[in-house]
Amino acid sequence: MNREQLLKEMGLGPLWKLRQPAKKSRAAAAAPAAEAAMPVDARTAAIAAMDWPALARAVAECTACPLHATRKQAVLGVGDIHAEWLFVGEGPGAEEDERGEPFVGQAGKLLDAMLAAIGLKRGENVYIANAVKCRPPGNRTPEPAETAACWPFLARQIELIRPKLIVALGKPAAQTLLQQEVTIARARGRVHDCAGIPLIVTYHPAYLLRNLPDKAKAWEDLCFMRKTMASLR
Ligand code: URA
Ligand code: SF4
16 A cells, blocks of 8 residues: 555545645635535644643544544543653553543553653653544554544644654554554654654554563664654754
């Protein structure tokens, strides 16, 4: 699948489109019914203008994809809204769904340890979010249509936080943020660009718990992140 096909399947356009909501065409202005025919664009534009309280409310009440039906609660994110570091995971698991905070289960313990390894702490100059805000049933991987439906929320979080560095944890987060097909093995160890913000890709902590040998590579990635952030200051 090439980049264009993937974007199409995910329902994603270039990031900058989200930053500059398209001006209403004359036809749309003249015929309000035309807006009803473009609910996705209208929703994206509305989310792109939200402040934090509006965003939190919109996420809590969102029914834009099938994941809303099985969640206990949506999980917006946690941390410092002026953070230099933004970590993005895949989606809430059972404990996150229960508690309303990202990465509070087993994978979260490892993430906290990874943060500590580079002198960081949850909530202090760090914000943690997910590609989808509602738990995929049975912790399955979110479908491209689900990450696409949830993307405007993450895009708005990025705009509000304006982090210096984004870290994508695992493939779904990396693909959502980079809007292209990604393998972690090939994408790690380089600085990518996410709408002008440097982005580094690494393994998801839940993957590391199952694949201990790759922890050494994750350590290399942590060192690379720290070095990259130092070069950005
Ligand atoms: N895994 C994730 O990707 N996110 C969480 O919040 C928890 C586990
Ligand atoms: Fe809405 Fe995202 Fe939850 Fe889907 S996962 S219902 S898009 S908040």
